[in-house]
Amino acid sequence: MRIGKVAERAGVSVRALRYYEEQGLVIADRSPSGHRRYPESAVERVKFIQLLYAAGLTSKAILQILPFLDTLVATSQMTRRLTDERARIRVKIDALTRAHDRLEELIRLAAEYENSPATCSASADVAASHTSPPRH
Amino acid sequence: MRIGKVAERAGVSVRALRYYEEQGLVIADRSPSGHRRYPESAVERVKFIQLLYAAGLTSKAILQILPFLDTLVATSQMTRRLTDERARIRVKIDALTRAHDRLEELIRLAAEYENSPATCSASADVAASHTSPPRH
DNA sequence: CTTGATCCTCACGTTGACGTGAGGATCTAG
DNA sequence: CTAGATCCTCACGTCAACGTGAGGATCAAG
Numbered sequence: 001m002r003i004g005k006v007a008e009r010a011g012v013s014v015r016a017l018r019y020y021e022e023q024g025l026v027i028a029d030r031s032p033s034g035h036r037r038y039p040e041s042a043v044e045r046v047k048f049i050q051l052l053y054a055a056g057l058t059s060k061a062i063l064q065i066l067p068f069l070d071t072l073v074a075t076s077q078m079t080r081r082l083t084d085e086r087a088r089i090r091v092k093i094d095a096l097t098r099a100h101d102r103l104e105e106l107i108r109l110a111a112e113y114e115n116s117p118a119t120c121s122a123s124a125d126v127a128a129s130h131t132s133p134p135r136h
Numbered sequence: 137m138r139i140g141k142v143a144e145r146a147g148v149s150v151r152a153l154r155y156y157e158e159q160g161l162v163i164a165d166r167s168p169s170g171h172r173r174y175p176e177s178a179v180e181r182v183k184f185i186q187l188l189y190a191a192g193l194t195s196k197a198i199l200q201i202l203p204f205l206d207t208l209v210a211t212s213q214m215t216r217r218l219t220d221e222r223a224r225i226r227v228k229i230d231a232l233t234r235a236h237d238r239l240e241e242l243i244r245l246a247a248e249y250e251n252s253p254a255t256c257s258a259s260a261d262v263a264a265s266h267t268s269p270p271r272h
Numbered sequence: 273c274t275t276g277a278t279c280c281t282c283a284c285g286t287t288g289a290c291g292t293g294a295g296g297a298t299c300t301a302g
Numbered sequence: 303c304t305a306g307a308t309c310c311t312c313a314c315g316t317c318a319a320c321g322t323g324a325g326g327a328t329c330a331a332g
Contacts (some may be wrong), residue, residue: 002299013308019290033298035309037326049288054236065242074246086239093232095141095224099191102184103222106201110210110218135242138329140278150279155320169328172281196306 001038003028010046017046023059025049025066045069055089137174139164148180153182159195161185161202181205189227 020026021036023112026037026045048069052062065085068078143150156162157172163182164172180252184205188198201221 002308013290015290015292018311023289031298032187033309034311035298039161051235051238051251053289054231055146056232068242068246070228072245072249074249076250078248079250080241082239082243086236087244089232089239093236094193095187095227096192096229096232098227099227100222102187103218103225104173106204107215107218107222109208110204110215114215138278144304149320151320151322154280167328170281171328189319235302 001042002042003036003038006038006046007043009043010050012046020046020049021060024063025059040128052085055085056092057085061085137176137178139172139174141172142182143177145179146186148182148186156182156195158187160199161195188221191221192223192228197221 003014004018007017017026017036018128021028026038026042026049029043030031031037043065049062049066052065053059056067059079064081067079068074068082139150139153141245143153146153152160157164162174162178164174164178166269167173185198185202186222188201189195193201197217200217201214204210204218
């Protein structure tokens, strides 16, 4: 498959695919004229790479993990990498969840304000609290 | 309070605080000699800013939201900003969760391999699947 | 009064995952 | 066989949230 088709089917840019090759994430052989040729499996591989990028992994970290997809051989080091990244993702999910909940709290306040703009100033302390439960 | 103390208590660098001021996120008045003076409330404010940064918001986006913390006046535009950012965070949580689950799947495979390296090649298709459930 | 800690303002450096032409070769449909 | 689509390789640009000195003023304690 040519690079444009892979890009389209995987939902990334052509430039991104060249970058992935540069980083060693995807290997493409070449046609006699030098054009990249990808196997069908490249599409799923790129989607997986995108998944990890979206989770905040760096290309170096992805490069450490990809061999497992190819060989399914799990050294203890590979297992540790996988669990380490999973842990990192968990931490991020927790941080995002805290931010989400905090925004939700503010949105509730905003809704209260819309219902009765004049009588909401008593809730001002809630906006300043960070983790503590309501202390009225 | 001086900048060093705020940095320490909020868990950020002095440079970060200067940057926040540059972005209009935190206002500090100055001593006659030009040193920044922060109110106590600055610590919580900076922690809130950090929370939003950690959730992937840009300083511009945070700048749009901060006035609500100060005034607790919710225009319809403000409410929309809050809900928009909450939605964006949700999307990120979902993406992270997908990556997390995928890694978990791989970790299970790795564990299987460790238990019986020779008999696991039959699971090779699992590593290539993306969203589909086990189809044995 | 002095000294070490803390603060100030420029202003350039860093990092990662690409974007964006420049300039040119190759492919493919009609 | 020709033209438009697609591809190639450099190689510099981007953006955001700071890091990192340089060079100098200010503060707090003894």
